[in-house]
Amino acid sequence: MWFHLALTLVAAVLVLFAPSARALDKVVLQLKWTHAFQFAGYYAAVEKGFYREVGLEVELREAVPGLDPVEEVLSGRAAYGVGNSSLLLARSAGKPVVALAVVFQHSPVVIMAREYEATQGVHNLIGKRLMVEPQSDELLAYLDQAGVPLDRVEQLPHSFNPQDLIEGKVDAITAYVTNEPFFLEQAGVPFHLYTPRSVGIDFYGDNLFTTEQVLKQGPERVRAMREASLRGWRYAMAHPEEVIDLIMAKYSQRHPRAFYQFEARQMVPLLMPELIEIGYMNPGRWRHIADTYADLGLMPRDVSLDGFLYEPDLKADLKGLYAALVLLLGVSAIAFYIHRVNRRLALALMESHEAHEALSRSEERHRLLADHASDVIWTMDLQGRFTYVSPSVEKLRGYTVDEVMRQSLDEALTPESAPIAVDGLSRAIAAVQAGLPVPDFRAELEQPCKDGSTVWTEVTVTGIRNESGVFVGLLGVTRNISERKQAEAKMLHMARHDPLTGLPNRALLADRLQQAMAAARRDGQVLALMFIDLDKFKPINDSLGHAVGDVLLVEVARRVRNCVRESDTVARIGGDEFVVLLRAVDSESGALAVADKIRVALGQPVCVGEHRLGVSASIGVAMFPAHGEDDLALTQHADIAMYEAKARGGDAVYVFRAGEAGVA
Incomplete structure (x- = not known):
């Protein structure tokens, strides 16, 4: 009788303390975008009852153009929000935000631009229309560090509609790599993505956050909200198709199923759920993000992170409940334990020897496999x-x-x-x-x-x-x-180098040119770009054959390399076309001296077997920033200068001039 009474009391205690027996706390979670798989974990937590199990009724409120989730949470219109790493900037400005958990280990934010030229780069955004969403400090910092003056980019409020980019109403938008690329691919519109990672800015993304006031008023409620949300995220990433069904049924039908599937696939390498527990925050990583913001002048250095990073109290004050449960369960278990202990002891004695031998054999097998x-x-x-x-x-x-x-x-x-x-x-x-x-x-x-x-x-x-x-x-x-x-290194080298001469090809040259221009712009330096075309090469190639022509090209590459510094780049971009990038020169006269050195070197005869070959070179020179402030303009002007040198009879160096000509 007393045994059944104990069980009844245990059940009564459990019912008394169960969250479902209490009224649900209604809270608002402010999303930072319109409904999409980007917030899959929160939908799963609602649908699977994870929030209700901890006593919460959560409203997921999608964003509208111009809405700032940080301000929504600080104003009290929402208790929780989803924000970028710019939460640090808000904290340093005195706003009491608290980061609860990280969803994206790598930020998905990028700048997405329509393709106007195949070789365009981030610097082509100068003078263009860029739609910018709230909390885009990370991307603005990227532009600044990449040498794109923010006052030379026309910043417009974000409409949250990629159709504006597709239709050319704007030239570029801040975007998620998991989202907008889908629509431009579907529309057949070519585009370029510019990521902050290219300059070493690698932040967290889509962070769950609240305020100090909300945390102080209900620490247990905050902990429950966090744990239920992360439980939802783990479920969502393990069951993406089910969550896509849920989104389309209850949250949004504005996108086709293929869009949400695209999102889910793109999110996996950003969350890295197989490697990192969803929600994990590394204080050292946050400190690195703060230092990056400080380096860019966006916040003071050495701002304290105390209070900004949430630390779950894993020792919740439930001692009274635990004591009652332990006491009741202990009393009810004593009789059952006494009844079984003698039987289990005897059985253990009989099985112990056999178990020990089996364990020893198992350990030996595993040791042999490992060794x-x-x-x-x-x-x-x-x-x-x-x-x-x-x-x-x-x-x-x-x-x-x-x-x-x-x-x-x-x-x-x-x-x-x-x-x-x-x-x-x-x-x-x-x-x-x-x-x-x-x-x-x-x-x-x-x-x-x-x-x-x-x-x-x-x-x-x-x-x-x-x-x-x-x-x-x-x-x-x-x-x-x-x-x-x-093998990977060899393939990468082959993809970026000319197989005959071993020089960088057009793709690698374009990359180095953009880097050099960014460095020159940052440091206030001058660089030079030279286009070199061999005179009289075609007759040699046609009369003596490609084998002789190839030997000649290899010798030309060697001579040009010997005329420049190790830090400069010599590239082959076509049959007998070469390009030289001088990363830093004192002046135009310094560049001309190097160009003339190359011209003289290439004018010396080349012996190939029994043949004594004579070629010369037409060299066009363009200076940065005087003759072009972006890679496309500089390349075009160096090419124009080279053709002018060739038109004047070849074996010459010509510097690009706007409106006047002169052969050096």
Whole structure:
């Protein structure tokens, strides 16, 4: 009788404290865009009842043009919002926002421009119409760092409608790589994407946030909101098609299904759910973001992050409830335990010997597999110390097992790769401390060998649990991928270099030219671009054959390279067409001196077998910024100058002049 009474009391306590027995707290979550898969986790949390389970009724409010989620939350019209890393700027300005969780480990924001020229770059935005959404500080910082003056870009309010870009009402828009590209691809409109990552700005994206006031008024409610939201995100990324059905049924039918599928695919590398627990925030990464903003003059340096990054209180004050439950369950379990203990003890004694032998055989099999694997298998404790390394490490790196066991992470990896591994270990430790699943880790890392060389490896790491289910360490597998990396490097080199001369091709030249112009603009320097066309090459090629012509071109490439500095670029962009990029010159006269040196070098005879070949060169020179402030204009003017030199009889250097001519 008393046993059944105890169970009844337990049930009563559970009902009393269950969230469903209380009235639901109504809160508003302000999204930063219109309804899309971008917010899939929140839809899943509503539909699957994750919010209701923690006592919340959440309204998901989509954005309208001109709406700023930060202001909506600060004003109290919403309790929570979705914002960019510019939340840091709001915090530094005295606005009490609190970052609760990170959804996108890499920011999806880009600038998307219609293609007018195949070779256009971010600098072509100068003088163009750019639609800018709220919280676009990251992109504006990118433009500033890339050398695009913000006062020379016509900034317009964002309409949230990519059709404006398709129809040419604007020239460019701030966009999400997961969203707007779909519509331009569907419309057949060519476009270019410019990402802040190209200048080293790699921020978090779509951060769940609230305010200090909301947190102070209901810390348990905030924690419940965060946990239910992240639970929704984990469900959404595991069941994308189901969530797409939900979005189209209950939230938005403005887009076709293919759009949401495109979004879901594009989001995977941004969230990296297989490697990083959704919601994870690295304080060091936030500090780097703050330092980047400070470098750009957007906020003071060394602003404190105290209070900005949410720290879940995992020791919620539920001691009274826990004590009651433990007491009731303990009383009800005593009789059951006494009844079974003798039987279980006897059974354990009979099975222990057999179990011990089976365990020993299992351990031996696993040890044999690890010891003879071609990949390196290793384990590590949560302090970063190796606890086991398979013998195959000696074949991989030349070090013995004992030597590797004594190495730290910094010693086991190159200086470039060590921070990647340390960050992965830090995330694992943070997850253990927070009681969250340890995220798996996969990365390509470079490791030093005993002979002084290095080897590229692919490292996969997962967590190790003890018999109680507690994470106690890491299990890793390291695979040699040197051949793959060499093949990738060779393919990349072939894609960007001329196969005959080994010089950079047109694509690599365009990239280096944009970088050089950005550096020159930033540092107030002058650079020169030279177009070189060989005189009399075609008759030689036609009369003596392509084999002789190829030898001549290789010799021309060698001579031109010998006339410039290591930091300059010599490229071959066509049959007998070469380009020289002088990254920094003192003046136009300095560029002309180099051009004349090249002209003289190319005028010397070339011996190919029994043939003594004589060619000369027509060289056109254009100076940045005097003869063009973007790569397209500078290239065109250097080409025009080269044709003028050729028209004057060849074997000459001609400097581009607007309205006047002169041969050097």
